[in-house]
Amino acid sequence: MSLGRWRRCWVGVLAMLCLALCSAVCSAQPLSLRTVSQAGARIKYELDEAGVPRGGICLDILHAVQRVDPGLRFAGVEQPHPLRRVELLLEEGGIDVFFCLLRSPERAQRWHYAPTPLYGVRHAVVLRAEPPLNLEGYEALAQLSRQQPVVVMRGSILVQALKREGVAVAEVASDREALEMLLRGRASAVYGQEQNLQRTIRDAQLGARVRLQSQGFPLEHQYLVYRKDLPQAAVDRLNAALKRLEADGSLRRIAEAPR
Incomplete structure (x- = not known):
C-alpha cells in the first residue's frame, strides 16, 4: 500500500472512531x-x-x-x-x-x-355473533351504518377515516363502552384497532357474543x-x-x- 493510500485509510478509520465517540458522549449527556x-x-x-x-x-x-x-x-x-x-x-x-x-x-x-x-395496527370491526354477517371493506360498512351508526372511540383519527368513506358514526369514550352499545342493539358495529378490540373482548369475556373481523381493512x-x-x-x-x-x-x- 502506498503512503498516500495508507494515510487516507487511517484518516477514514479515525473519522469513524471520532463519530462513534461523539455518539457515545452525546448519549451520555442527560x-x-x-x-x-x-x-x-x-x-x-x-x-x-x-x-x-x-x-x-x-x-x-x-x-x-x-x-x-x-x-x-x-x-x-x-x-x-x-x-x-x-x-x-x-x-x-x-x-x-x-x-x-x-x-x-x-x-x-x-x-x-x-x-x-x-x-403496525390493523383496523377491524366487531359485529354481533348473531345474525352472522360477512363484512369486508368500507363500502359494506357504510351500507350497514345506514341502519344504525358504527361506534368508534372519541378523538381517534379513525373517526375521520370512516366519515371520508361515508360511514355514519357515533363516538364514545372507550372500546368497552362501544361494545356495550353494540350488544344492547344501539349500534351496527364497532370500529377500532384490532389489538385494542381483541384485548377488550377478552377482558370482558365477550368472545361468544361478538365476532371480530379485520379482513378488508387497512394496516397503519x-x-x-x-x-x-x-x-x-x-x-x-x-x-x-x-x-x-x-x-x-x-x-x-x-x-x-x-x-
Whole structure:
C-alpha cells in the first residue's frame, strides 16, 4: 500500500472512531423531555389501579429508548390524558414528545413524526355473533351504518377515516363502552384497532357474543411524534435510538409480545 493510500485509510478509520465517540458522549449527556401517557388505550399504556402506567407497547418502547440512550429521560409519563388532550399539549408545546400516534396529513401539519415506525395496527370491526354477517371493506360498512351508526372511540383519527368513506358514526369514550352499545342493539358495529378490540373482548369475556373481523381493512403504523420546534439535537438522538431498536429487532419483539 502506498503512503498516500495508507494515510487516507487511517484518516477514514479515525473519522469513524471520532463519530462513534461523539455518539457515545452525546448519549451520555442527560436530556429530559416532557411527555404523558394516553388514557383509555390499554394496549399502548396499561394503567394500574392507581391510574399509573405499568406496561403497554408504547411504555415498553419508551423504556427501550432509554436503554439504548441512557442519558434520555421522559418526564410526565405517569400522567395519563385523553387523546384529544394529548394532541393539544403536543401542538401547544406543553409536551415535547409522545409515544405513539397514527399518522394523517392533518396531524403532520401540527407536529413532526419520527421516520421509524414503531409498530403496525390493523383496523377491524366487531359485529354481533348473531345474525352472522360477512363484512369486508368500507363500502359494506357504510351500507350497514345506514341502519344504525358504527361506534368508534372519541378523538381517534379513525373517526375521520370512516366519515371520508361515508360511514355514519357515533363516538364514545372507550372500546368497552362501544361494545356495550353494540350488544344492547344501539349500534351496527364497532370500529377500532384490532389489538385494542381483541384485548377488550377478552377482558370482558365477550368472545361468544361478538365476532371480530379485520379482513378488508387497512394496516397503519404508530410513530413517535415531537413538537415542531424541538431542538434538532434532541430529534437526532431520538431518531438514532429508534433506528438502533429497529436494527436489533427490539421494536418487533416489543410489538409481538403477548398482551
